[in-house]
Amino acid sequence: MHKNILVIGGTRHVGKLLVQKLVNAGHQVTIATRGRAPDPFGARIGRIKVDRRDEAAMRRAFAGIEGYDIVYDQMCYSPVDAAIAVRVFGGRVKRYIVASTVDVYRGLMGSQNEPFSEGALSAQAQLIDTRYPWHDPSRAVESYVAGKLQAEAYLLRDGSLPLVTARIGHVLAGPDDFTGRLAHYVDLVRLRAPLRYSNAAAASSFIDGHTASSFLAWAGMQDFTGPVNAACDGGMSAFDLLHRAGRALDEPVTAIPVAKPSSAGELSPFDYPHPLMMDTSRAARLGYRFGHIDEWADDVIRQHDLAFV
Secondary structure (H helix, E strand, O other): OOOEEEEEOOOOHHHHHHHHHHHHOOOEEEEEEOOOOOOOOHHHOEEEEOOOOOHHHHHHHHOOOOOEOEEEEOOOOOHHHHHHHHHHHOOOEOOEEEEEEHHHHHHHOOOOOOOEOHHHOOHHHOOOOOOOOOOOHHHOOOOHHHHHHHHHHHHHHHOOOOEEEEEEOEEEOOOOOOOOHHHHHHHHHHHOOOEEEOOOOOOEOEEEHHHHHHHHHHHHOOOOOEEEEEOOEOOEOHHHHHHHHHHHOOOOOOEEEOOOOOOOOOOOOOOOOOOEOEOOHHHHHHOOOOOEHHHOHHHHHHHHHHOOO
């Protein structure tokens, strides 16, 4: 059955892949963006130009729209964004899917040996800081993890949206990796520069853009709610990723352990003092299998390298 779907975002990597999959499946798709980035969809989709962080603008933009079967919110980065979602879409959607992140488990690192299941994190118990300047662009990086966690907390406590929070593993991409995270490791290999790392055994969960977007598209057509982990089988530490990149590009690598473990992401984008792995058993029970990182990681690394040749 074809759905009427809104994607907030949808012009960058995973969001763009998601829109493509939804359109190919025959759904009626509208994207809501600030209109600053082009998209390749032409007349196949609808477009609403709006600043997702401006509540008054959001209310005006959706005032005359009855509602949606599914809303994918790719741009919910804080409890303020979550509050806007509730006030604009409450009672007007059948399914609300928020892109969250593996990083919401950061505060639990070192507390257990096994991967984190959804129940390991009590998101509803998280404090919500209403005074923090969440929309200050200069604080976007430092506020990312807390913002995602508090956004989940707000939405879960409110309870008015039929909510799914997809806690997505670190996304690795080739030429479309606008974050530059994989580029960091590819560049180290190409420049034969050393990697400084905290813990060679501190693996974290990863996923590629096609798998992430396929999972989101699938999740929209289901009826479950609540948090769900989304990541491919297998994991990599920063140490592992550097060595994988070296093998994929047939180049030698050098990795140097630091004397004292650093804070998450301080030495390189995926460097952690402890493992940050997710348990994807819930997704499997619901009927979704992600595959293994070995099926795509080397190809993504090589694609990324070719972009700089």
